[in-house]
Amino acid sequence: YRKVCRCANALKALGIRKGDRVAIYLPKIPEQTVAMLACARIGAIHTVVYSGFSAPALLTRIEDCQPRMIITADVGYDRGKVVPLKPVVDEAVAHSPCIEKVVVVRRQKPGVTLSSPKEIDWDDWLKVENSFCAPEVMDAEDPLYFLYTSGTTGKPKGVQHVHGGYMVGTYLTTKLVFDLKDEDVYFCVADPGWVTGHSYIVYGPLLNGATILMAEGKPDYPTPGRWWDLIERYGVTIFYTTPTAIRLLMKYGEEWPKKSDLSSLRILGSVGEPINPEAWLWFHRVTGGKLPIMDTWWQTETGAILVTPLPCTKLKPGSAARPFLGIEADVVDRAGKPLPPNTGGFAVIKKPWPSMMRTIYKDPDRYKVYWNTIPDCYTAGDVCRKDEDGYFFFMGRADDVIKVAGNRIGTAEVESALVSHPAVAEAAVIGKPHKTAGESIKAFLILKQGFNESPELIQQMKDHVKHELGKIAVPQEIEIVSS
Incomplete structure (x- = not known):
């Protein structure tokens, strides 16, 4: 509670007010929950973006809701590996003039270097704030959050x-x-x-x-x-x-x-x-x-x-x-x-x-x-x-949404990512039954003239989808067809 109030006061100190949007791109750590509740306390609208999404996917969501700031971390941890997060945010923010401040939870020691005054350390941001913040008076129909989910068209809703x-x-x-x-x-x-x-x-x-x-x-x-x-x-x-x-x-x-x-x-x-x-x-x-x-x-x-x-x-x-x-x-x-x-x-x-x-x-x-x-x-x-x-x-x-490990992936999103590869003329994506994940993604592609199928090209396409959308949207299978 005290940390939520400090975070709420810190948001207000940066000029965040009722109705402003705040993007949150954090792994599953307590700061993620604190940031969400702090936004709710002052009437700011949070939009949490899953930290497995790529920079282009993050940018799409930023462009749509126009947040004034983003809260992120230097890294996440997965299967004993360090997963860099701030470089993803850096890439997205470089194309997002709406972002005024970037707050970073620094988990590694020594901490990643921050570019002042735009980038702020989470601990430094909170430590000077009061541990009580009066909640904003809200109407029942005031927006609490935006959450982007896949649909049957390419753009997340x-x-x-x-x-x-x-x-x-x-x-x-x-x-x-x-x-x-x-x-x-x-x-x-x-x-x-x-x-x-x-x-x-x-x-x-x-x-x-x-x-x-x-x-x-x-x-x-x-x-x-x-x-x-x-x-x-x-x-x-x-x-x-x-x-x-x-x-x-x-x-x-x-x-x-x-x-x-x-x-x-x-x-x-x-x-x-x-x-x-x-x-x-x-x-x-x-x-x-x-x-x-x-x-x-x-x-x-x-x-x-x-x-x-x-x-x-x-x-x-x-x-x-x-x-x-x-x-x-x-x-x-x-x-x-x-x-x-x-x-x-x-x-x-x-x-x-x-x-x-x-x-x-x-x-x-x-x-x-x-x-x-x-x-x-x-x-x-x-x-x-x-x-x-x-x-x-x-x-x-019943529609063109695939559920991979319970996560909704729109076929149009994956198709759009694939056709943005220089070798791909057309793409069609389907869901296939998968023993563990429920469904997996399979893509059928028509190549442009001058490109020939090879294991290297298939891997390039998977890497391209990973960059455009994130690991979660990478097709497990890619099949090249003539028509």
Whole structure:
């Protein structure tokens, strides 16, 4: 709390005021949460960019929302390696005249050299500030944050959430879905660069006064027992993870969870993509065979969980159960007609809910598509079926969005990155089933005259996508075709 207030006062000292935008490009460290909450406290609008995105991807988001400053770090750490972050920001800021200040969390010693007065050290920035900052008086519909998510066109869309309804949705779903109590230690493995980290690391749990655990890095480094060890070490009681992570840990076998005392756990959760029954059953078994798994369905646009079991609900492996309190969801055909049990159709929400996004920033026509695709409904873009008990089984996307390890990647984004390579005439991208990640990216390319297929050229194209979008968007397969 004191650090959030110091950060809020430091923002104000730089002239940041209600309605100003602040970009946050940080790894999963406490400063990331502090910066988000400090912005919210003074009414500034934060836009968190996942630290795995490249400089061009960061620049795209900066150009759209025009933040006055950016908060970053010198490096992140992943699988024992140092991941430079400030050079990415330097490249983006060089083309961003709107950025007035760059605040840097210096994690390495000696610290990276900063260019004064534009670049400021995080610790120096905060240490002179008062530890109390009165919160700004806000209207319930004032913007809280923009979060950019992939869509069916090349440009990421800036989903806008507001203070009032978003807080209601995240507070209530965290409290009821996870049966949250004062004594709980809550561990969500998401990154606040994505919406799950916003809603179920930062806002929902902290609105409930929860003790949260954050962990930078991967679940299988330095050993596949890392998360299980953290659960034992910190007495974690609620563990919210992803199907991709569960499938990754499955590969290493059941001996790793058996090495740790998991008796503190009482509630499990899954998020990001449909969980296959095999992964559900494995997760249930290795954690003791008695714990309820909250298989939750929701989206960046919904802000909070919409379809989910509760801890008292009868569970079915692979099902997100029924709509949350007050949510009217259904499975319909393209005309909006409800479908009979066990018939695949489109997931829709029939009435507004508190935490729903209010618009797409600078693109209201794109926002209307959600409500106009199927008459009088919010169309989620997911394919789904309901069984005879009204339980929802989500089956994947109905549009050109690929979910890689639970992260949304627009095919148009990857195609645009590929055709910007000098050797590529045309590109088409699809999602392929992947045993661990759910889906992987495959690209089909037509080369320009004068270029011939080679392993070196394929690698160049993968490196090009990595530079344009980031590692997460690199195709696992590239196939050259003649037409």
